[in-house]
Amino acid sequence: MPIRLSLVEDDHLIREAFTDLLNNTEDFLVVSSYSNCEDYLRNLGTDRPDVVLMDLELPRMGGVEGIERTKKLRPQTQLIVVTVYENDELVFKALCAGAGGYLTKNMPPSRLIEAIREIRQGGAPMSTNIARMVVASFQKNHHSPLTARETEVLERIAQGKSYTTIADELFVDKETIRTHIKNIYWKLEVHSKAEAIEKARKERFI
Amino acid sequence: MPIRLSLVEDDHLIREAFTDLLNNTEDFLVVSSYSNCEDYLRNLGTDRPDVVLMDLELPRMGGVEGIERTKKLRPQTQLIVVTVYENDELVFKALCAGAGGYLTKNMPPSRLIEAIREIRQGGAPMSTNIARMVVASFQKNHHSPLTARETEVLERIAQGKSYTTIADELFVDKETIRTHIKNIYWKLEVHSKAEAIEKARKERFI
DNA sequence: TGATAATCCCCTATTTTGGGTGAATGAAAC
DNA sequence: GTTTCATTCACCCAAAATAGGGGATTATCA
Structure with missing residues (x-):
């Protein structure tokens, strides 16, 4: 059985490029792609994706809320954020909402394929900077005024x-x-x- | 200038295998290797490593305390934990103490080299399972009894x-x-x- | 119809908190 | 060898917060 994929991305050029790339990859099947969260969520039950690639800058309902709702409607769905944003707050909001991976758009296409396999094998694919931000969030500021x-x-x-x-x-x-x-x-x-x-x-x- | 490396690992076979591997890698220089934290910390000032590969199961002073002390003595030092432990508590303690990466010992040797380059380029190299644990730590339990x-x-x-x-x-x-x-x-x-x-x-x- | 969730009300007694002021000790820094 | 800093403790006061007990009304959902 192939890995079922859904895309949520409002730039249709990127959407089609990803669809082409992924549909030409062994074991992958893009079952649907949407330009907004509303349409995507409406069809989640029939699409039954294993992995969703989700953009964050979307019209109306944002990606973070899309992630939350996905997890409520269908908890087994795994989500990878694919976005240009490397903003601290947004990254942690997405992860808290249930994203299992976070890639920034300056990656080579091969990284996308790798990431989908990685998340299926129990990993949490992240871009370099994102991983650093996540690990840094555990560590204290060494310039604290407190004793x-x-x-x-x-x-x-x-x-x-x-x-x-x-x-x-x-x-x-x-x-x-x-x-x-x-x-x-x-x-x-x-x-x-x-x-x-x-x-x-x-x-x-x- | 080569990347200066120190190893802290109590199994001398692994220590020597790593030393060989790394010394035969372009741009890498193993400046020292120790079987315990005490000796390592004593020489930290003269060794001046860029990256330290640290085991956690060590005689007397444990690896987590070793990481903490390293960060106090020489904050610019970057540490990668290399261990067999995948225990939740230990992973988070190591990261809180200041580890910038966490690898489990079931990795191919090439991953070690990759990880060192990754941490130098602003990343946070982690094994698959560790990355998942870290990301999961941001997410809520969906079986909460609370409304x-x-x-x-x-x-x-x-x-x-x-x-x-x-x-x-x-x-x-x-x-x-x-x-x-x-x-x-x-x-x-x-x-x-x-x-x-x-x-x-x-x-x-x- | 019952169960659950969310809202609000009253009573009591104890604890907690924030602010003020002051001071002794010991260690580290200069 | 003096001074700064961290840590420790003391006493005063008044307002606020807390925990426990009792009960009640909606609305929704199965």
Whole structure:
């Protein structure tokens, strides 16, 4: 049985180039291609694609929402984003929504074929820069204004723990934790837990 | 100038095989190889490697701590983990500690060379399974016991927001949020924010 | 018809939080 | 050898948040 493919891409030249390329590849079958998410989702049940190549810049419903809906309607569907965008926020939104791979359009056509085989074999095909962004998202900013202890405290705050709990865990007094929090707030220029967590996460201090 | 490489690997057969392979590759220079982290770290300043291939199962100091210390001593050093372990926890610990790539030992030797070039060009070389684990870590569990609304509420709790703030954001009354929280606690069998966040994060409900 | 989801209300008591001010210790840096 | 920094703790206050208990009304969906 061939690997069933659907394309969602609003540039019809690219759409046809991909269709040609993939239909001329052993084991691949392009069952459908669409210029928008709405038409694609309407036919998802009858198309039954194994893998979908999805663009993100689409008219009306965007690709990220398209990914989410695909996963709700048909969870076994695997999606690879194919786009020009390398924007942090968009990449993570797409992955959170359920994309299993992310390619940027400056790749050689052979990479597309490779990626489809890779995702079928349990991988997560990504362009070089995307993989780096993803791995970097696990790592802390080394230029944090917070001390080691303050970081430890804020990490626990971000786990929803109370001052008392944190104090117990770190074998210090509750007042000590309060002092650390005050210093953290001063350094991050915030006045509440939520703001501190948001800022620290954004800048990867925690 | 060649790419300077250090190896940290306690199996001396593998160490020598890698050294041979890499020293016979254009532009590569293995400047040192060690069977443990302690010796490696002591010489990091004089070795000045561009890329380090690091095993994780090491005597005394483990590879994860080795990665952390490397990044503190010499942040520009790039590290690729080369190990047999595909354990979730270890993978994420290594990446959080600062690893820029993660390969499992069932790869062809050519993949090692490719990976070193890849990390130098701004990539994050990973084995198939590792890449999948990393991408999956962004995605939610589709078998959550929580409703869409409850998930929305718990996500905001995990951002450190108060009931009042959440109520405002969702355009409902504070009492509604309280009811959701009670139901969340009942479903997750917990009795506090911290426990709810921990359980929900672990099971990827949020 | 029942189950579930989402909304809201009231009561109580305890804890938590944010802000202010101050201070002792020890280590590292200059 | 003084000074900066990190870490620790103390006490005051008032507002806010939290957890637990009870109950109720819609609307939807199977």
